[in-house]
Amino acid sequence: MDEFDLINQYFGWGQGIGDDCALVLINNDKQLATTVDTLIEGVHFPQNTSAQDIAYKSLAVNLSDLAAMGATPVFFTLAITLPNINKKWLENFSNALKTLAKQHNIALVGGDTTRGKLSITINATGVVDKNQALLRSGAKIGDSIFVSNTLGDAALAWQQIQNQQIPSNLLLQQFNRPKPQIELAQSLLGIANSCIDISDGLEQDLSHILAQSGVGASIDLQTLPLSKVVMQYITKTQDWCVALAGGDDYELCFTVSPTRIHHIKSIEKDLNIKLTKIGVITEKIGLKILGLQQNCQSYRHF
């Protein structure tokens, strides 16, 4: 059972479940977008991860969820479970959290501390103009499918860590310090028809867009944007799963109708970001991956 099934089956009575954030109407003009993510030592980050990297990633993954909806970050709460009080660790954690919070103008407004195995739960809340949020359910037949930057770097780092190898600094940076694509998402408001952040792997996350939009897609392996090191790894191993099913990229996957596609070039230029067309939304249900010879196992929460 994956997380999606579990939530649907047992918590389907909740409202707004099924997007990166829940939307709550707060007045006639604005909606709150709220999201929560837990990071557990040994599950979501290796045991020897620095306090700074843990703090950064705990907030970044939530900012990424806000980004996926096109929401502007406003405030967050922090529930932290600590095995003990390590002053240096707490200082490092707090400073890194503060730095990222300041960068994205999001205020820490409350928290809870408990004793136990190291675990961090952040609930981040943003605002978005009413009915303007980027949703998973808006993809239309004929839309072009885009992803930002490159795919698979974080997954390759994680794989190397698990195999007792030491990833390159670049890979580690992508794994520990994923950049929440807040600015990109803001630029996509009114332009993209649907959007998701790639936290569980492109295949799984794009499939969420397809399921909720009631459409299919065809993407081409050869068009996936890859960093040099991931490209070398795939050339050697033919293991495309690192790019297709690797989690933790936190890039955005979004769809744009043909009439608005000309905006993409200027967004790329304005934000100095790489946006790559990887396929199209089709009428035929399902995700067709041209060139794929293997089955990939996407990240499962259970």
Add this chain to the structure above:
Amino acid sequence: MDEFDLINQYFGWGQGIGDDCALVLINNDKQLATTVDTLIEGVHFPQNTSAQDIAYKSLAVNLSDLAAMGATPVFFTLAITLPNINKKWLENFSNALKTLAKQHNIALVGGDTTRGKLSITINATGVVDKNQALLRSGAKIGDSIFVSNTLGDAALAWQQIQNQQIPSNLLLQQFNRPKPQIELAQSLLGIANSCIDISDGLEQDLSHILAQSGVGASIDLQTLPLSKVVMQYITKTQDWCVALAGGDDYELCFTVSPTRIHHIKSIEKDLNIKLTKIGVITEKIGLKILGLQQNCQSYRHF
């Protein structure tokens, strides 16, 4: 180091830290009140606690924080860490959560599931009219100090559990199913000068009011409202700490100025609730407890 010191020292750069909820202005009339609490198996509830009781308490403690501020519950998120998928357990958990959520008209809007030691983090958000929230910082010299219902029942239950005794159903009910005092808090808006929920023990929680209001207080042990079973326990042991320092009561402690004290009787009657005056706010800094012969150790998060 207690939780309060820890948060102040390392996360003091956050906004609004120091009340039961953080307040965030959302428009000209309303403020959001948001709070987060984590419950961990073996720390906040015994290992054999039922899924229903865990669900109830996880949400109830957060509703209690909203109550302490006089906020009306609106929505919550659930981050749950599970050791495995037990369908019966999840069904029971979900149903109990839904029942309490419906009672208080609060919507589940999002969540995260992860694998690990059983732990539940709920972030609950409510609304309150701008500048009307009940704060810890509003106590005035001469205010009467009140508490709702009785003190020490949950702490006595917890003590008995830890001593391998089986608490009475009444005590267990207080421990596992504390009633969030939402209605009482709503009635206190515009009447109480300050308010807190008693989650860490009366002595510690009242001391937060005193510290943040820059005042002192004198309370009288003999006036503390006690259930029959707690009174019997104290008569036998003279252990007043169970009522003074026992956590988990989730009753409200609030202060009312002499000019508004006549409202209390009608609130008691309207809500069919017991409100007991236990002392007064004084100019002299510190908490004086008349009749106390022992030192109590309040609940510490660390």
